[in-house]
Amino acid sequence: MSEYYDPKTYPAQWNYLQPGTMVDDYIIERELAHGGFSSVYLARHRITQIQVAIKEYLPRKLAHRTWNNNIVANSDQSKKLFIHG
DSSP: OOTTGGGGGGGGGGOOOOTTTTTTTTTEEEEEEEEEEEEEEEEEETOOOOOOEEEEOOTTTEEEETTTSOOOEEEEHHHHHHHHO
């Protein structure tokens, strides 16, 4: 697990999906908004080029993104809460 997670020393860019990231058939273009529980991104379908908004559930008090875009719970205790949603 991630007992050593410290948000004060965590790279800010890891909190959000970076432009160019693929999510299913969509390419992230940029972040539109974020809060304590989620982020909203502007994305474009890779074939049709239609733009959509994608909302990502990622409560910062319960989980964080790793350098390779994996989402992991901040602790064993927060894992159950994060999975429950």
